[in-house]
Amino acid sequence: MKERIALIGPGRLGQAVGALLQQAGYPITAIVGRDQQRTRDAAQFIGASLMATTDLTRCNRAEVILCCVGDDQLAPLADALVDTLADSLAPTLIHFSGRHRADILRPADPRAAHWRVLSLHPLQTFASGEQGLNSLPGSFCAIEGHDDLFPLGAKLALELGCQPFRLRSEDKERYHAAACMASNFVTTLFHQATTLMAETLEDPAMATTVLAPIFQTAATNTLNLGPHKALTGPIVRGDIDTIRGHLNQLAEHNPERLPFYLELAEQTRQLALESERLAPEQATQLKELLGTFASKS
Template sequence: MIGCAKPSVALIGPGRLGQAVTALLRQQGYPITAIVGRDRQRTAEAARFIGAELMATTDINRCAPADIILIATTDDQLATTAAQLCDTVPLGDSTLLVHCSGLHPAQVLKHSADMPQHVLAMHPLQTFASGEQGMKSLAGCFFSLEGDSQAVEQGQQLVSDLGGESFIIEGQYKARYHAAACMASNFITTLIDSAGEVLRPCNPQQDIPLSVLGPLIRTAVENSLTLGPKTALTGPIVRGDDGTVASHLEQLKRHHPDLVALYQQLGLQTVDLAQRSNRLSAAKGEKISNILSQSDDERDSD
């Protein structure tokens, strides 16, 4: 496509991801022909952010001439939005319909088996808290692509123009793939929140802020990715310090009983990782696992 005019793009669902991707495509020379939302004011604001103010509309028919239609509504709205599009808008046969859901296969956009348009699932392994942050975070991120070969080929060009890298995935694996993505993103966020809850009241004079965990979290993540989890793992479990683990559990039970099960489950998974790294003996691993597996009643009777 280098040297050729870029295909035109219409966006349905100008939320966090839709704004980031469409704004970046516009910067890369893709003509934006429509920004379709449900609420006039929110859609106008999104179109302004994208740099296509005049393209804001609540009329889905404005998508008709676009070469590529990006449907970035919530996951639950994808099928109904695609059905509405195919039922009411005179689409060209070569129009590409794209969604960015991590869960759904491209097929969710196939309103009928004989519709001629190609469909593509193009999912960025990235988190978009806002259009602005998303735009900055797209460069260098990995996208999974799923769809027929022509759709995937177009997806590879889109991803390359967005500054990302792509890999292909089959539709049947998407739910498992998306579980991994949520564990790596949402669950890390939840874990940081939980660690902050435990840390905050550790100074009775003044709350300890979450930010003091920043360097520790960043180094742990960076080491896990560069050295691999087996080498990156440190701490009482891999050292075999069973007394430390017992003290943690005792304190959590007293002050944060809602977090005991989380600590126990992650602790057991950490014992497994430590043993796979050949740095925790079977005997120590069993002792720590027993401490972590004790129920409340068993701990109370100790």
Template sequence: MPHTRAPIAELKIGFIGAGRLGRALAWSLDAAGCRVHAVASRGAARAAELAAPIAHCLQYPAQRLADECDLVFITTPDGAIQAIADELQWREGQGVVHCSGATEVSALAKAAADGAMVGGFHPMQTFADPAAAAKSLPGSTITIEAQGELSRTLLGLVECLGCAANQLPPGMRARYHAAAGYASQYINVVLGEAVRIWQSWGATEAQALPALVPMVRGTLASIEAAGLAKGMPGPVSRGDAGTVEKHVAALSELDGDTARLYRELCLRSVSLALAAGGIDPDKAARIEAILRVPQA
């Protein structure tokens, strides 16, 4: 009986679900020399799109895929993962893995009860465009949660993909996924706030983003080179309380919500400035006093 102890290149890998993450991961594994054997999806067009670039990738009903594949990735929406695991028959020795960041591995309890090895495999990357995501996946981090032979297999796949591995203890997936949001969609939110401020004097998003995005790239480069604290720019990092005071006044004139978000974000930056040594406790206290003044 095939199982995950086979060499990685010989494993029959199947995907249940052919959404954006499933397509990007399947294409990436195929490009890395892995054997993507089959896909099952309620959307025939999506299944065909996943299978099209992969030689000999078959489109199967979910149970046939589970019967034939050594390692099954469940890449459905989070709410369907447990239902898929519960409705299928699994076998001893095969691996069953979901790719959700927030769903606990316990959602695969039925597969584990049937004798399968279960785990999580979550790429820390964005998947709005599957083809672009497949190209940007190398160098990313993939968070795995598994034990024993399955853990070794998943670590091998991470290596094949040219990625780094992050191993997560049980019970931490929702917390981990929330943290990832700060580095992904909340950048959109923060830039959205900046664009909205530009729009207050008549500028457009098309004018604002070309000016703002290079600053984001520069900040990320500084963080990579020097770390969070020493890589932080801005008036708080250099103890410029006067500029912070001007910011608060200007944004308070604009609207209360904008000023409140600025105050909260700016307060969170004070501890980083202290850690970097850019300000002393007296300057930190002065900045915090400006930011904590009750809004009129």
């Protein structure tokens, strides 16, 4: 059975999800945006141009309402839907935020007490509808909300080409913190490395280019071998003088980068120790060295 779907918020994620479900044969009864022209363009991308509207009440014929607005707009949107869905028997509302629990879609109003709410979070990044459309298949998708709705969430995730898995509501924020570490923080780490590298090159514009292969290999090795085996470099080798050299140079030329380096060096030291590839006495010496610089920074 393919439920009738309304989609609110046809942005980056909404366009990708809408297009994939439309291709899978789900009837789309409304695509609701804030701006008529942007909504029309998005609906055309999804393949349901006649369903474009800025009128929220057009959602009332849908069995499943996909709320694809930004995180901060979810609660106000749910409030705004109370009147629209007053006559609906058991509407199912789904959002896609990694941060919020499903129940952000259930307003305190007693008329919303029977709403069925669910969150689906694809572990993927969407810079545009087009890119999302291509990247979603093969991704994983966390499903959180009432157990009775898990089969529906799993079915929709599979239609998007994603592998569904269940997430407990109380773990949602920590789950999202982990997802941010694996995507956003990796980007920040690379930015730190390229900025420092640029200062050392005759042609600073080459920083990203020269670091790209080593960055890609480190990521691939980490995924293929696991962190304990993939780790290389002076810390796991116990080359303490090399680390001392880094710290002296950073303290002299880039003191603002020292706390970042020291924190990651300490985390790397612990990983190296755990992997049993760094001898405990060298780990202790390294800890003392890092401590000396930490007290100065």
